[in-house]
Amino acid sequence: MVELNFSAGDRVRLRLADGEQDGIVIESPDSSLILLKLDSGYNVGVRKENILASRVLKRYAPVANSDVVKQKEGLPSVGLIITGGTIASKASQATGGVQPITDVNEFLRFYPELMDIVNVKRIEVPFKMFSENMDSSHWIELARQVKIMLDDDSIKGVIISHGTDTLHYTSAALSFFLKNLSKPVVLTYSQRSIDRASSDAHLNLQCAARMALSDCGEVMLVGHANENDDFCYALRGSKVKKLHSSRRDAFKPVNCIPIAKVWSNKVEFLDKYRKAGNGKTELDIEFSDKVALVKYYPGQSVDILDYYALKYKGIVIEGTGLGHVNKDWQSAIRKHVKSGFVICMASQTTFGRVDEYVYSTARELEGAGVIFLEDMLSETAFVKLGFILGHYGWKKNVKEKMLENFAGELNNRLIK
Amino acid sequence: MVELNFSAGDRVRLRLADGEQDGIVIESPDSSLILLKLDSGYNVGVRKENILASRVLKRYAPVANSDVVKQKEGLPSVGLIITGGTIASKASQATGGVQPITDVNEFLRFYPELMDIVNVKRIEVPFKMFSENMDSSHWIELARQVKIMLDDDSIKGVIISHGTDTLHYTSAALSFFLKNLSKPVVLTYSQRSIDRASSDAHLNLQCAARMALSDCGEVMLVGHANENDDFCYALRGSKVKKLHSSRRDAFKPVNCIPIAKVWSNKVEFLDKYRKAGNGKTELDIEFSDKVALVKYYPGQSVDILDYYALKYKGIVIEGTGLGHVNKDWQSAIRKHVKSGFVICMASQTTFGRVDEYVYSTARELEGAGVIFLEDMLSETAFVKLGFILGHYGWKKNVKEKMLENFAGELNNRLIK
Numbered sequence: 022m023v024e025l026n027f028s029a030g031d032r033v034r035l036r037l038a039d040g041e042q043d044g045i046v047i048e049s050p051d052s053s054l055i056l057l058k059l060d061s062g063y064n065v066g067v068r069k070e071n072i073l074a075s076r077v078l079k080r081y082a083p084v085a086n087s088d089v090v091k092q093k094e095g096l097p098s099v100g101l102i103i104t105g106g107t108i109a110s111k112a113s114q115a116t117g118g119v120q121p122i123t124d125v126n127e128f129l130r131f132y133p134e135l136m137d138i139v140n141v142k143r144i145e146v147p148f149k150m151f152s153e154n155m156d157s158s159h160w161i162e163l164a165r166q167v168k169i170m171l172d173d174d175s176i177k178g179v180i181i182s183h184g185t186d187t188l189h190y191t192s193a194a195l196s197f198f199l200k201n202l203s204k205p206v207v208l209t210y211s212q213r214s215i216d217r218a219s220s221d222a223h224l225n226l227q228c229a230a231r232m233a234l235s236d237c238g239e240v241m242l243v244g245h246a247n248e249n250d251d252f253c254y255a256l257r258g259s260k261v262k263k264l265h266s267s268r269r270d271a272f273k274p275v276n277c278i279p280i281a282k283v284w285s286n287k288v289e290f291l292d293k294y295r296k297a298g299n300g301k302t303e304l305d306i307e308f309s310d311k312v313a314l315v316k317y318y319p320g321q322s323v324d325i326l327d328y329y330a331l332k333y334k335g336i337v338i339e340g341t342g343l344g345h346v347n348k349d350w351q352s353a354i355r356k357h358v359k360s361g362f363v364i365c366m367a368s369q370t371t372f373g374r375v376d377e378y379v380y381s382t383a384r385e386l387e388g389a390g391v392i393f394l395e396d397m398l399s400e401t402a403f404v405k406l407g408f409i410l411g412h413y414g415w416k417k418n419v420k421e422k423m424l425e426n427f428a429g430e431l432n433n434r435l436i437k
Numbered sequence: 438m439v440e441l442n443f444s445a446g447d448r449v450r451l452r453l454a455d456g457e458q459d460g461i462v463i464e465s466p467d468s469s470l471i472l473l474k475l476d477s478g479y480n481v482g483v484r485k486e487n488i489l490a491s492r493v494l495k496r497y498a499p500v501a502n503s504d505v506v507k508q509k510e511g512l513p514s515v516g517l518i519i520t521g522g523t524i525a526s527k528a529s530q531a532t533g534g535v536q537p538i539t540d541v542n543e544f545l546r547f548y549p550e551l552m553d554i555v556n557v558k559r560i561e562v563p564f565k566m567f568s569e570n571m572d573s574s575h576w577i578e579l580a581r582q583v584k585i586m587l588d589d590d591s592i593k594g595v596i597i598s599h600g601t602d603t604l605h606y607t608s609a610a611l612s613f614f615l616k617n618l619s620k621p622v623v624l625t626y627s628q629r630s631i632d633r634a635s636s637d638a639h640l641n642l643q644c645a646a647r648m649a650l651s652d653c654g655e656v657m658l659v660g661h662a663n664e665n666d667d668f669c670y671a672l673r674g675s676k677v678k679k680l681h682s683s684r685r686d687a688f689k690p691v692n693c694i695p696i697a698k699v700w701s702n703k704v705e706f707l708d709k710y711r712k713a714g715n716g717k718t719e720l721d722i723e724f725s726d727k728v729a730l731v732k733y734y735p736g737q738s739v740d741i742l743d744y745y746a747l748k749y750k751g752i753v754i755e756g757t758g759l760g761h762v763n764k765d766w767q768s769a770i771r772k773h774v775k776s777g778f779v780i781c782m783a784s785q786t787t788f789g790r791v792d793e794y795v796y797s798t799a800r801e802l803e804g805a806g807v808i809f810l811e812d813m814l815s816e817t818a819f820v821k822l823g824f825i826l827g828h829y830g831w832k833k834n835v836k837e838k839m840l841e842n843f844a845g846e847l848n849n850r851l852i853k
Contacts, residue, residue: 047794064795151798153756153758153762153763153764155735155736157736185758186761187757190735263757263758264788265787265788266758266759266792310736313734314732315732318729319569319571319572319606319607320572320573339732341568342601345569347570349570369679370679370680370687371680371787372680372681372682372684373682373683376683380567382567
């Protein structure tokens with residue numbers, strides 16, 4: 022076996038029987054295996070005995086901490102909220118995994134292009150975490166911070182950097198929590214850490230800044246429109262979903278088109294949008310955590326309904342097709358709805374709308390009191406249900422409120 | 438208000454203040470509202486007082502029951518299994534909804550084009566239901582019927598007509614239950630009932646028949662490739678998902694390309710495929726129903742794990758992104774895995790693969806004993822887990838079996 026003169030963090034080229042392989046070495050849990058992170062983002066394992074030769078292309082060198090980032094004068098001001106995620110992380114030499122950046126200046130130093138577009142007047146870091154660890158308490162804290170920034174007259178818009186895993190849940194929550202937006206609220210992210218050549222963070226952040234200077238009064242998510250580094254889309258916060266685990270254009274608009282095409286220096290609107298208002302943005306963060314999201318699967322026992330009805334106020338079922346579950350569920354649904362438990366129906370197909378009029382299955386569910394949520398995304402519906410049930414005053418008209426279009430989450434069915 | 442001289446089932450044209458609207462009248466639960474089914478498949482409600490004039494374009498006329506369908510001689514033979522769903526349904530005059538066709542001859546009469554391609558030698562109707570009502574007992578019964586047909590030397594392949602709601606769960610189940618396929622097994626469907634002008638049933642069934650005569654020894658799903666009536670795709674049964682609630686091209690290949698492009702008169706293969714073998718197809722229907730599929734959502738209480746671990750053998754978690762859940766779940770996961778409960782991880786992003794090496798979240802879950810399922814679809818993973826845990830002999834190597842590629846459900850990670 023050849024001697025391997027490299028360690029975790031180094032960029033190397035391995036010669037193998039069938040060709041060469043470049044990548045960054047990451048720490049391997051199996052000592053007989055070299056793990057390489059490829060430029061594509063995937064990891065490859067190579068058995069040590071199969072390596073014919075190796076060469077270090079670039080030794081690992083941690084970024085040095087230098088001075089505080091200087092801002093340019095005369096640029097419009099934005100607020101920046103950093104919450105963690107890949108966009109605020111860098112690779113760890115030890116594991117090859119990514120770890121949060123702990124210093125705000127380091128964050129800005131990674132993104133010098135941002136300072137060509139905006140003056141980052143306020144920076145808040147309410148928490149730092151990968152988004153899979155967030156819950157409604159984080160959505161509420163975030164909405165509070167956004168509200169404070171929006172009330173600052175010198176700030177034109179707010180940018181939020183956020184992990185991708187649950188970004189679409191957060192964007193839905195902010196869409197409901199912040200009403201009559203006076204300025205743009207733009208969430209952005211990256212799928213590849215910023216010390217990697219293929220990082221998508223730079224373009225995303227520049228386009229987010231550009232969008233934050235627009236006249237759009239909506240909660241948006243800005244990120245790569247495709248796998249190239251060409252331009253981004255601004256997507257409505259209530260109608261977006263992460264549809265790929267690693268691609269740069271992981272976020273897709275669902276049942277709608279993007280609000281705008283965004284470059285670092287311009288915005289081209291594609292859809293109708295809500296213009297930012299002149300008044301103050303209203304904050305409404307009443308929320309109940311006693312809601313759940315349940316994806317139906319064939320043969321699923323209806324016991325799961327009893328389980329949730331016991332301790333929760335309501336659930337969103339991700340039914341099949343147009344909004345169906347096994348007919349054996351009907352009597353339990355009827356019983357729980359009668360006792361005040363709220364049951365909503367969205368579809369596990371992601372795209373399209375539920376329809377309670379096509380098949381007897383759905384007609385009977387609707388008759389039993391299930392609220393069919395039109396073309397609302399199940400994730401958005403889950404967040405909205407917590408928002409609606411968090412308002413005691415809406416207790417008597419939950420169905421009406423669930424079907425009221427608060428933030429573009431519904432493309433309403435045509436009633437002439 | 439004008440007098441309305443039409444009833445449910447009639448095709449009418451309504452004159453409204455802002456133009457005309459054509460559609461088929463369906464029974465309305467609200468007497469002040471006329472419900473129209475549009476050609477697009479959507480329903481529209483029109484308030485009676487807003488109708489300025491109406492005209493009946495075509496009165497409703499039920500299809501008359503005529504003679505037994507005659508088959509052409511000299512064509513290759515296939516077996517046909519009818520299980521219900523929209524493809525074996527027609528609109529009900531009463532409700533505008535669709536109801537199952539109860540007579541096999543009526544089914545064939547709706548699809549005369551099929552008899553130009555194949556001789557339907559055997560027809561079985563093991564059950565008739567909308568697929569949301571199916572469970573593993575139906576998958577097993579279906580696999581048994583397919584096996585009997587495949588063992589008939591005069592039959593070239595088997596076509597199964599099936600509801601769309603859970604078709605991809607059934608196709609996954611048949612992919613595992615039927616090993617070393619000696620002939621093609623082709624599932625097909627329709628999204629629009631066959632008495633509607635826009636029905637997709639005809640092309641789907643013809644292309645299914647064409648595919649059933651091919652040399653592909655896999656379980657496939659054949660249906661519209663796009664919204665036109667041009668051609669179909671044959672999709673691998675273990676890597677397909679219903680991604681739209683109503684479009685004709687609702688089924689999409691996930692993390693792979695279609696096996697073939699199919700017309701009524703030819704097949705063009707696009708991907709590598711397993712050639713049908715010469716031996717007998719093996720039937721393996723050992724299955725455990727003590728498995729569940731759980732979609733993680735932000736803030737979800739880990740109690741749901743305790744709930745399932747109490748009565749079930751294993752679950753598939755639809756985690757976020759690369760396969761994550763809140764870090765608060767880790768200790769419970771560790772505990773339950775130790776006690777023999779199987780926990781697998783797939784992604785709720787649909788596209789892409791889970792990866793236990795990128796973030797600490799997943800590395801720790803993997804360390805706690807979670808089985809990361811590469812790029813396997815969560816629905817397929819749920820079915821596969823029931824299949825693996827149904828085999829007592831595999832009890833000691835569940836992880837190895839879950840990561841073994843049985844039926845193309847995995848695009849294996851490269852290990853050189």
